[in-house]
Amino acid sequence: MKKGIIGILLFASIVACKDKKEEVQASSAVESQQSSKTDLFNGENLENWTVHGTEKWYVEDGELICESGPDKEYGYLATKQSFKDFELDLDFKQEADGNSGVFIRSSVDGTKVSGWQVEVAPPGNDTGGIYESYGREWLVQIPDEKEDILKPGKWNHLKIRAVGDSVTTWLNGEKMVELKDEKIGAAEGSIALQIHSGGGIKVRWKNIKIREIEENN
Secondary structure (H helix, E strand, O other): OHHHHHHHHHHHHHHHHHHHHHHHHHHHHHHHHHHOOEEOOOOOOOOOEEEEOOOEEEEEOOEEEEEOOOOOOOEEEEEOOOEOOEEEEEEEEEEEEOOEEEEEEEEEEOOEEEEEEEEEOOOOOOOOOEEEOOOOEEEEOOOHHHHHHOOOOOEEEEEEEEEOOEEEEEEOOEEEEEEEOHHHHOOOEEEEEEEOOOOOEEEEEEEEEEEEOOOOO
């Protein structure tokens, strides 16, 4: 009987050690992934970004703010660096009219952008969907039942994964859309934030981080 109890205790100890080892390995993997992320916004200035158009882009209390100017036109803030395959994480808070967006694999000429926009818009307007400007327009809109995932006037977390011809978006931890597109897959370019035309727009951004990844990951 004692041998049986000892055997059970020994087995339980081995299982516990294995579980602990797996937990440590998983934690290390997460920490490694976090450490491989690069801050695109330093919280102090617009270094490594380029302003396109006459709308307002400025830093306040460690946050990046886009705001409509007197011209009430389109405006963009684009990274000077180009990116191909990546995971992008950022937080945004919409104030006033929050009609904006995050462009991937894009280029900007004046205020004409070529690329693909992950929508950031007021409630009921497909935040997290993917739009092609000056081209095919909406490629994929979010399901109606996901419209309430956006938190108006509060901080929201947006994640974008672009690898090859596949793009997936998440809003506040919920998957919004997934798209495969050869045209997107062939492109490479800047990350760009948008101010929509029309005036009255103000959006705050922070924690803008990117992790470049291998296509087979």
